[in-house]
Amino acid sequence: MKLSRLERKMIEEYWKDIDYYRDKMNFRFWQVTEQKEQDTNIGGGKSSDISDTTARKAMLIANDGTYQHYKKIVEAVEDTYEELDNQLKQIVHMRFWNKYEFIEWENIAIHLNVATSTVFRWRNYIIDLTAKKMGWL
Numbered sequence: 001m002k003l004s005r006l007e008r009k010m011i012e013e014y015w016k017d018i019d020y021y022r023d024k025m026n027f028r029f030w031q032v033t034e035q036k037e038q039d040t041n042i043g044g045g046k047s048s049d050i051s052d053t054t055a056r057k058a059m060l061i062a063n064d065g066t067y068q069h070y071k072k073i074v075e076a077v078e079d080t081y082e083e084l085d086n087q088l089k090q091i092v093h094m095r096f097w098n099k100y101e102f103i104e105w106e107n108i109a110i111h112l113n114v115a116t117s118t119v120f121r122w123r124n125y126i127i128d129l130t131a132k133k134m135g136w137l
Contacts, residue, residue, distance in 0.1 A: 003131055011127045011134075015096040018077050025070035032064050033057045076133035080126065087112065088122055095123075 003011075014021065061067055081092060094103045094111065105123070109116040131137045 001137055003127070003136065007131065007136065008124075008127050011130050012096070014073050014077055014130070015092065015126075018074065018097075021070050021073045021077075025067065025074055028064065028067040028070060029061065032060045032067060072134055076130050079133050080130045083129065084126065088126060091119065091122055092126065 081089065084092065090112070091108055094108050095105070103111075105119050106116050109119040112119065128137065
């Protein structure tokens, strides 16, 4: 199976905005685990809720689709980054994680003293590896 152009662009955006997705994941964790619910079981009887707070939080997180979506993105990017060699990590820092300027692929190739086609091939490798970790391939 091959990724579409839109899917490739989306994965590039995940790389660029990884801090945003980490923040969203952490905020969603807080929302799900720290929400205070009203006790609707007024008048007695056993509640079907789990009384162990740690287990209750784990169940809430495991069943929350929004949190799981953010977690999948963050883990895929972080796991992929850990597998990259130093040169590919340098590409990630130059293209996706540089907060001060936008560096074109051609300039990355010049900086690394390789052909532009090589940089594009490495970019495709990074994106494909991320897609595999996300379960898209």
